[in-house]
Amino acid sequence: MALLEMKNISKSYSGNQVLKKVNLSIEEGEIHGLIGENGAGKSTLMNILFGMPVIHNTGGHEGQMLIDGKAFVPSSPMDAMAAGIGMVHQEFMLIPGFTITENVKLNRENTIKTPFSKIFGTKLDFLDRKKMVSDTKEALKKLHMDIDEFVKIEGLPVGYMQFVEIAREIDKSNLRLLILDEPTAVLTESEAEKFLEVIQRLAEMGIAILFITHRLEEIKRISHGITVLRDGEMILTEKTEDITTVDMARAMVGRQVELIFEERRNIDHLPTQLQLKDLYVDMPGEKVKGINLDIKKGEIFGLGGLAGQGKIGIANGIMGLFPTKGEIFKDGKEMKLNDPRNMLLNNVAFLSEDRKGTGLLLDDSIEYNIAYTALEIKDAFLKKIVFSQFVDKGAITENARKMIEDLDIRCTSGKQNTRRLSGGNQQKVCIARALTFGPDVLLVSEPTRGIDIGAKKLVLDTLVRLNREEGMTVIITSSELAELRQICDRIAIVSDGVIQGVFSPDESDAVLGLAMAGDDFTEVLDAEA
Amino acid sequence: MQKLKGVYNKIGFPRLIIALFLLILLVSSKVLGLSQANIWNSILVRFGMNSILVLAMVPGIRAGIGVNFNLTLGVVFGLLGALLSIEFGFTGGMGFLMALVIAIPMATVAGILYGLMLNRVKGQEMTVGNYIGLSIVSFMCIIWLLLPFTNLSLTWPMGKGLRTTVSMENSFGHFLNNLWAFPKGTGVFDTASKFSFPTGMILFFVLIAGLLWIFNRSKTGNAMAVSGANESFAISNGLNVNRYRVLGTTISTVLGAIGIVVYAQAFGFLQLYRAPLYMALPAAASILIGGATLKEAKIIHVIIGTFLFQSLLVVALPVINIISDGQMAEIIRIIISNGIILYALTRGGEEE
Incomplete structure (x- = not known):
C-alpha cells in the first residue's frame, strides 16, 4: 500500500485553474521527484498536502488524499505534522x-x-x-x-x-514523509553531493522523500519515481529508470498553447548594437556570473531561464541598478557602469520586473508617470517662462491622451493615479513611458507577469510594433518560454548566472529544457542535426 | 450624493472636525460679545508669524525625509542671524534684512551637513531628527553663554552670556507687522484693540511661498519630489536620490531660519536657550492638520493648516474660559492638535 496517495487534486484561485486532476503516490522509502517550470503548480500541490491556510482561505481544493489508505484531510500544517509529514522550505x-x-x-x-x-x-x-x-x-x-x-x-x-x-x-x-523544496538550489556542488547522499540514507531508513527540483541530472540519479507538472496538469508520472533527462525536459517545457508566431527573419547581417563582455551583476537572488553577449541592432532578443538563475540580473545590471562589473559597449562606445543616468542619456531604457516598486509612481497621475523619464533625461515637457523652466502640464496631458488611446489604457482619465490600475494597464503605462522617451535599446523584464491574456497580447504586440516600425532593439527577459518563442529573433537561456546557449526560437523543447536546467544539451542537439 | 461624498473626501475627516469646532468657537465668541476686531487681528498676525515655519515642512516631506522635526536646527541659526544683526547695530528694515543675510548661509551649511547625515539613516529620519533637535538645543545652551556678544540689550546686565529673552523693541521688532499695515495701526501682536491688517508680513509669506511654488514646478523641484515619492523609481530614471534629499533638507532648514526671524519680529522678542525646542511640533501639527501626509505636502496644506491651527489657538482660550473653568481651552486645544499629529503618523504607512 502506498504511504501517500493524492487523487484527482484540483485547485483554482478565483476562477484561475492552477491544478487539474493531479495524481501522485509515494511508497515508504521512495524518493520521488516532482519537476516543473515556475508556476507549474508545484507549490500549490505542496500547500494542499501541508494544509496551508492559503488553501482554505481560497475555497479549499477538490480530490482526496490518503495516508496508509485512510483519508487525510489536513486543516492546518499542525495536522500534516501530526501525520508525519515534514517540509524543508526553500528559504530557511x-x-x-x-x-x-x-x-x-x-x-x-x-x-x-x-x-x-x-x-x-x-x-x-x-x-x-x-x-x-x-x-x-x-x-x-x-x-x-x-x-x-x-x-x-x-x-x-x-x-x-x-x-x-x-x-x-x-x-x-x-x-514518514519529507518534502524538500528545491533543496540544492543554494548549495555548492560538493555540498549538494553530500546532501544527496544524506537523502538516500534517509530513504533507506524508510522515510519517503518528495523532492522538488529543476536539476534533472540530480533527480535522475537519486529518485525512484518522477512526476512532471506543467500548467497545473500532470504530464507524466514514471519510474525513473524508464525515462531520460531529455524526456523530462521535453515534458517540463512542452508547447503549451497554439500561439501566433512572428515571422522569422534573418538577422545575421545586422550590425551589433549592444555588446556585453564578462559581465558580473551582484543582484540578490539573481546573480550574474560572467556573461558575454552580442545583441544586434533591431532584433528582439530573449533572455529565458528559471527563476533565481540570473536572467533578471542581466537587464538590471546593464541599467546599473545593481553593482556590476565587466564591460558594456553600445554602438562600439564603452558605457560607464553602475550609472543609470548615463545609460538613459545613451538612449537605453528599462522596464523593471518590479512594476509597482521600481516601475511606477503609484501616487502620481498616469500622465505624469508617462512623461517623467523624457522630462528628466531629455528636457521634454518644459517651457521657459521669464528665466525659469516650468513643467508644461498641458503638453504632458496631450502626450498622455495620445498614449492612452494608442495603447488602450483603461482608466477614468489621465489624471487618475496609477495605484488602482490593473497590472496590465500599469504595464501599459510603463511601456508608454518608454515610448515617450524613445530609446534605441529597450530592456523589458517580465512584461507579462501577473497580467491577463488580453493585455498580454497587447503588450507583446506593442513590443513587436516598436521593433518593426521604430527599429528599436528590444531585449526581453521572461520566465515564459512560450512568449519568448512568439516574438524573439534569438533566445539566450540563462542558468546558474551564465548563458547556457543562444538558440533559435524554433529550437526543440528538449534542448531548451535541458539548458534551463543547466544540463548538457549538446548530445540532443547533435542528434537533432 | 456622490458629489457630496467627493467634497467630503477632498476635505477629509480631520479638517472637517476642526473646521466645525472652530466655527462653533467663532460663533460663540460673537454671541459672548468678545471683540471680533481683536480676534481677527490676532488670527492674521499669528498666521503670518507661523506660516513660514510651517512652510519649512514642505520641502522636507517632498524630498522624502518626512516631517522635519529637526526644524530646531534652522531656528537656531535664524536666532543667531538676528542676534548678530542686533549686535552690529542694525535696526528696522535693515536689521531684518541683515538678520536673513547672516542666517541663510549658516543655515544652508547646517542643512547640507544634516542632509548628509540623514542619508545614512534612511527610514528613521523623523526619530533621528527629534534627537538631533534636542541635542542641538542643549549644545546651543552652552554656546549662548560663551558667545562674546557685547551689545547690552543682548547680554545679562551682570555676569556672562545672552539673556533668555531678548527684546527687539529697539532693533527690528514688529517691522514686518507694521509695514504697510492698514488701517494704519500698531498691528502689534495680541494687543490691538482695533483691526489692522499686517500687510507686510502676509506679503512676505506670499513672496516666500511663491518662490517655493516656482521651485516645486521646476525640473529640479519635480526631481526632488520623485526622489521622495519612490526611491527606486527615481534611481532607475537616473536621479541622484541622495542629492535631492540633501537639497530638500537644506531648503527646509533655511526656511526654518527665515521663519524664526519673522516669528521673532512679530513676537517682539528673541527667545533663546530651550525655546527653539517648542517650534517644530506646532509647525508639524499645522501642516498635518492642513491635509499633508508624511509623503505629500503642498503649499495649500500650509495655508489651510496654519489658519486652522492658529485660529483655534486664538479663539479657544477666551471663549472656553468664559463658558467653563480655568484650563479647559488649553487642554482641548492640545488634545486636538496632538491628536491630529498622532492620526497623521498612524496613517503614514497606509496606502491612500
Whole structure:
C-alpha cells in the first residue's frame, strides 16, 4: 500500500485553474521527484498536502488524499505534522541568534516538570537541555554531520543550514514523509553531493522523500519515481529508470498553447548594437556570473531561464541598478557602469520586473508617470517662462491622451493615479513611458507577469510594433518560454548566472529544457542535426 | 450624493472636525460679545508669524525625509542671524534684512551637513531628527553663554552670556507687522484693540511661498519630489536620490531660519536657550492638520493648516474660559492638535 496517495487534486484561485486532476503516490522509502517550470503548480500541490491556510482561505481544493489508505484531510500544517509529514522550505526558517540545538528543538523543547509548572501550567516547565542536546546529536549523526550542536546558526555556511533544517525534521520521531523544496538550489556542488547522499540514507531508513527540483541530472540519479507538472496538469508520472533527462525536459517545457508566431527573419547581417563582455551583476537572488553577449541592432532578443538563475540580473545590471562589473559597449562606445543616468542619456531604457516598486509612481497621475523619464533625461515637457523652466502640464496631458488611446489604457482619465490600475494597464503605462522617451535599446523584464491574456497580447504586440516600425532593439527577459518563442529573433537561456546557449526560437523543447536546467544539451542537439 | 461624498473626501475627516469646532468657537465668541476686531487681528498676525515655519515642512516631506522635526536646527541659526544683526547695530528694515543675510548661509551649511547625515539613516529620519533637535538645543545652551556678544540689550546686565529673552523693541521688532499695515495701526501682536491688517508680513509669506511654488514646478523641484515619492523609481530614471534629499533638507532648514526671524519680529522678542525646542511640533501639527501626509505636502496644506491651527489657538482660550473653568481651552486645544499629529503618523504607512 502506498504511504501517500493524492487523487484527482484540483485547485483554482478565483476562477484561475492552477491544478487539474493531479495524481501522485509515494511508497515508504521512495524518493520521488516532482519537476516543473515556475508556476507549474508545484507549490500549490505542496500547500494542499501541508494544509496551508492559503488553501482554505481560497475555497479549499477538490480530490482526496490518503495516508496508509485512510483519508487525510489536513486543516492546518499542525495536522500534516501530526501525520508525519515534514517540509524543508526553500528559504530557511531558522533563528540566526539561536544554537543548532535550539533551532532543531524549536517549539518542541523537551521539558521537566517543576513545582511552579504544576500549578501554573506547562509554560513554566524547565528545559531539559541534556535531552535536547543528546537528541540533536543523534539527529546530526544520522545526517553524518560533523558539527557541534552548541554552535549558533549565524555564520554557518548555507549548506549547513540546510542540514540543520533536515535535522529538525528527522528529530520528529514520527517523520514518514519529507518534502524538500528545491533543496540544492543554494548549495555548492560538493555540498549538494553530500546532501544527496544524506537523502538516500534517509530513504533507506524508510522515510519517503518528495523532492522538488529543476536539476534533472540530480533527480535522475537519486529518485525512484518522477512526476512532471506543467500548467497545473500532470504530464507524466514514471519510474525513473524508464525515462531520460531529455524526456523530462521535453515534458517540463512542452508547447503549451497554439500561439501566433512572428515571422522569422534573418538577422545575421545586422550590425551589433549592444555588446556585453564578462559581465558580473551582484543582484540578490539573481546573480550574474560572467556573461558575454552580442545583441544586434533591431532584433528582439530573449533572455529565458528559471527563476533565481540570473536572467533578471542581466537587464538590471546593464541599467546599473545593481553593482556590476565587466564591460558594456553600445554602438562600439564603452558605457560607464553602475550609472543609470548615463545609460538613459545613451538612449537605453528599462522596464523593471518590479512594476509597482521600481516601475511606477503609484501616487502620481498616469500622465505624469508617462512623461517623467523624457522630462528628466531629455528636457521634454518644459517651457521657459521669464528665466525659469516650468513643467508644461498641458503638453504632458496631450502626450498622455495620445498614449492612452494608442495603447488602450483603461482608466477614468489621465489624471487618475496609477495605484488602482490593473497590472496590465500599469504595464501599459510603463511601456508608454518608454515610448515617450524613445530609446534605441529597450530592456523589458517580465512584461507579462501577473497580467491577463488580453493585455498580454497587447503588450507583446506593442513590443513587436516598436521593433518593426521604430527599429528599436528590444531585449526581453521572461520566465515564459512560450512568449519568448512568439516574438524573439534569438533566445539566450540563462542558468546558474551564465548563458547556457543562444538558440533559435524554433529550437526543440528538449534542448531548451535541458539548458534551463543547466544540463548538457549538446548530445540532443547533435542528434537533432 | 456622490458629489457630496467627493467634497467630503477632498476635505477629509480631520479638517472637517476642526473646521466645525472652530466655527462653533467663532460663533460663540460673537454671541459672548468678545471683540471680533481683536480676534481677527490676532488670527492674521499669528498666521503670518507661523506660516513660514510651517512652510519649512514642505520641502522636507517632498524630498522624502518626512516631517522635519529637526526644524530646531534652522531656528537656531535664524536666532543667531538676528542676534548678530542686533549686535552690529542694525535696526528696522535693515536689521531684518541683515538678520536673513547672516542666517541663510549658516543655515544652508547646517542643512547640507544634516542632509548628509540623514542619508545614512534612511527610514528613521523623523526619530533621528527629534534627537538631533534636542541635542542641538542643549549644545546651543552652552554656546549662548560663551558667545562674546557685547551689545547690552543682548547680554545679562551682570555676569556672562545672552539673556533668555531678548527684546527687539529697539532693533527690528514688529517691522514686518507694521509695514504697510492698514488701517494704519500698531498691528502689534495680541494687543490691538482695533483691526489692522499686517500687510507686510502676509506679503512676505506670499513672496516666500511663491518662490517655493516656482521651485516645486521646476525640473529640479519635480526631481526632488520623485526622489521622495519612490526611491527606486527615481534611481532607475537616473536621479541622484541622495542629492535631492540633501537639497530638500537644506531648503527646509533655511526656511526654518527665515521663519524664526519673522516669528521673532512679530513676537517682539528673541527667545533663546530651550525655546527653539517648542517650534517644530506646532509647525508639524499645522501642516498635518492642513491635509499633508508624511509623503505629500503642498503649499495649500500650509495655508489651510496654519489658519486652522492658529485660529483655534486664538479663539479657544477666551471663549472656553468664559463658558467653563480655568484650563479647559488649553487642554482641548492640545488634545486636538496632538491628536491630529498622532492620526497623521498612524496613517503614514497606509496606502491612500
